[in-house]
Amino acid sequence: MTTTNTTQRLDPVEMLGERFVAAIQNAFPEQLGSESVDPLITPSKNPKFGDYQSNAAMSLAKQLGMKPREIADKIAEHLELGDLAEPLDENSIAGPGFINVRLRPESLASLVTELDRPGLGVKAEEQQTIVVDVCGVNLAKQMHIGHLRSTVIGDVMARTLAKMGHTVIMQNHVGDWGLPIAMVTAKLQSEVAAGRIDMDKVTLDDLDRLYKVAKEESSPDNKGMKAAERFQLGPKVEAELSAQIRGATENLENAKKTLVRLQSGDEETIAVWQRLYDVTMTACINTCKRLHTDITDSDTAGESSFRDQLAGIIDLLVEQKIAEEDDGALIVRNEGLDPTLVRKSDGGYLYATTDLAAVRKRVQELGADRVVYCVDARQALHFKQVFATAKKAGLARKIGADHDSTLEHAPFGMVLGDDGRPFKTRSGENVKLSDVIDEAIERAAVISEEKNPDLTPDERTNIAETVAVAALKYSDLSSDRIKDYVFDWDRMLAFEGNTGPYLLFAYVRIRSIFRKAEDQGIAGGFETAELLIREPEEKTLALALLRYPSTVAAVARTLEPHRMCGYLYELAGAFSRFFEKCQVLRAEDEQVRLSRLRLCDLTSRVLADGLDCLGIQTIDRM
Secondary structure (H helix, E strand, C coil): CCCCCCCCCCCHHHHHHHHHHHHHHHHCHHHHCCCCCCCCEEECCCHHHCCEEECHHHHHHHHHCCCHHHHHHHHHHHCCCCCCECCCCCCCEECCCEEEECECHHHHHHHHHHHCCCCCCCCCCCCCEEEEEECCCECCCCCEHHHHHHHHHHHHHHHHHHHCCCEEEEEECCECCCHHHHHHHHHHHHHHHCCCCCHHHCCHHHHHHHHHHHHHHCCCCHHHHHHHHHCCCCHHHHHHHHHHHHHHHHHHHHHHHHHHHHHHCCHHHHHHHHHHHHHHHHHHHHHHHHCCCCCCHHHECCHHHHCCCHHHHHHHHHHCCCEEEECCEEEECCCCCCCEEEECCCCCECHHHHHHHHHHHHHHHCCCCEEEECCCHHHHHHHHHHHHHHHHCCCCCCCCCCCCCEEEECCCCCEECCCCCECECCCCCECEHHHHHHHHHHHHHHHHHHHCCCCCHHHHHHHHHHHHHHHHHHHHHCCCCCCCEECCHHHHCCCCCCCHHHHHHHHHHHHHHHHHHHHCCCCCCCCCCCCCCCCHHHHHHHHHHHCHHHHHHHHHHHCCCHHHHHHHHHHHHHHHHHHHHCCCCCCCCHHHHHHHHHHHHHHHHHHHHHHHHCCCCCCCCC
16 A cells, blocks of 8 residues: 655645656657656756756657657647746757756745745645554663664654654554563562562662573573583583573573463562563653653553463464464465564464564554554564564454555664774673763753853753754764664764754754844734745745655655755755845845745744654754
8 A cells, every 4th residue: 555645735846747747748648658757857956047957858868769859849848837937948958958947936935925834834635544663672671772763763753744644653662571571570579589679669770780680590501511511621610510501490490480470460470570660661751751752651562462462363373374383383484585483382472473463453453554663674574574474364454444554664774883883882781872861961061051151050951951862863863764873972963064953053043033133123024924035045945945845745755754854954054045145134125024034934933843853842042
């Protein structure tokens, strides 16, 4: 199923594209018929020739067996621009066959006026229910730098889709069930029983430590024993390894028994697990809040919530004769993929089993037309297998529907250190996300004080937090989602270049114009002023503004936040050039001043709206 994310047509590129496509098909009906044609509309490289150009004639030359110039002449004959652009003349076709178009100033002003409404022209024609899988933390473990991506990218997707008018449901798929969780539950129980930990005062750092200890203590060193026997390291080494293996095996068996007690609802064991859950999720939601995301506790959908459904999923796969036994395990074969393992030979379930139950819930209970999984790229094969199996079993189809809902994996790369390796502490540990936020705020506070020492302590605190989170998130989001990126404090906190602080400064700069206007008693009256698009810089800014609705739609369609970042950076640059060349408060007359104030106000609103898509808050002064 194709997802529709069209918006109100305000972008001249799209409008000209439609007209050129019609002209090309009308000019060559026999050769092309209804075949899809790319009009190749791009901004003109030299403004003196026009605002846009079509390069379609060159791309069609080989297919049509004609010279590009002849094709361009034929297209021009059939091109109907209406009142959008100036009529073509003998100078409109340049070089080998570039067709140049110049927009009418009044048409451009009319489009910008249409944009200057609540919603800024952003609206999908087809409204859908969309579930976005975000965050994905694990119980008893600190959120680390890797969770930054799944959290902020997922939040941007949810925000952008909601801005399009879709009904968006976020799901924080928490790893809160299974044998590893039983291990740390058992370890916590023993530590509390021994009096080494107070259950009421246990912290996430405590749980993180216990998780690592429990995993190590439940891992028999069988490889070490084989090596000791192979290299004849002696009875002392073998005795030590035998003791380790016995202890680890006992701990593992105890963890399995704890899991059984969890699964059977033993009150005492469940109470310990609940404490694990509460401590972990309180910290998780607090971190999400500090990152200015919309993720709340109500969005949590842990693996534990599907524990009673897994047997039913297996029964369904068996009844439909989709699953088959393989050496005691249960697998599902899908064309072109490795088999999906849905039940182990010992009867245990896997992540794939839980994800199949999650697909069913999201599609058939929550009514999702589209499900987006914001999970790192290393899980690509897993999701291909899950999606294929879910569709094969009918789990991806809403009740009564005649087609499957769309299941999409939006993969992302890793955060790297300056050595080009995954970003770690010097000891090799994952960098805690809360520590990263703390350091970002500390660094931003120093920069803020240097730039504006007159700020009050409260102002400095608010500005430092806003700038820090903007810098941290924008650095992540401005990179192509699928690529790894290098974590660089100096670059992300810079007030120049394509950074979060630069865009905040651009917004503050625009709002300062209105503070000055208010001081001079000339602030009002611009809201309904006639827009006058006369100067080249005014036109450039207007054209940039008109790309906003299509940019939001593109992000919603492709799930690529860096498109919004690139757009906002270009918009800020267009405004900077406009502000340098076009007087606003000291314009030649009131009509021009009001028009430019309206352009300034619209630019600030588009900037703020775009930043809101990215989950970045704005401030009025820095």
